[in-house]
Amino acid sequence: MDNADYAADLEQLHIAHALSAQKQSSQDAVQRVSNTGNVHCLDCGFKLDTERLKVKPGASRCVDCQTDFERLHRHRHR
Numbered sequence: 001m002d003n004a005d006y007a008a009d010l011e012q013l014h015i016a017h018a019l020s021a022q023k024q025s026s027q028d029a030v031q032r033v034s035n036t037g038n039v040h041c042l043d044c045g046f047k048l049d050t051e052r053l054k055v056k057p058g059a060s061r062c063v064d065c066q067t068d069f070e071r072l073h074r075h076r077h078r
């Protein structure tokens with residue numbers, strides 16, 4: 001292997017790592033947080049209960065939408 005090939009391989013490796021890191025961070029940032037710090041439901045935009053966020057800190061939907069989402073999701077896999 002010459003140096004140019006080796007450099008190209010390294011570059012590919014870096015790109016792959018960067019892409020997977022990017023994917024990870026976008027998955028982490030699914031919550032819709034307003035500039036007042038309130039978290040809003042992804043589906044209906046309703047402000048999420050602070051109590052709900054205490055119980056489920058990563059919640060990105062209100063109880064109703066989450067229930068619907070899970071129901072749909074389960075159906076799709078049947």
Ligand SMILES: [Zn+2]
Binds near residue numbers: 046
């Ligand atoms: Zn909702």
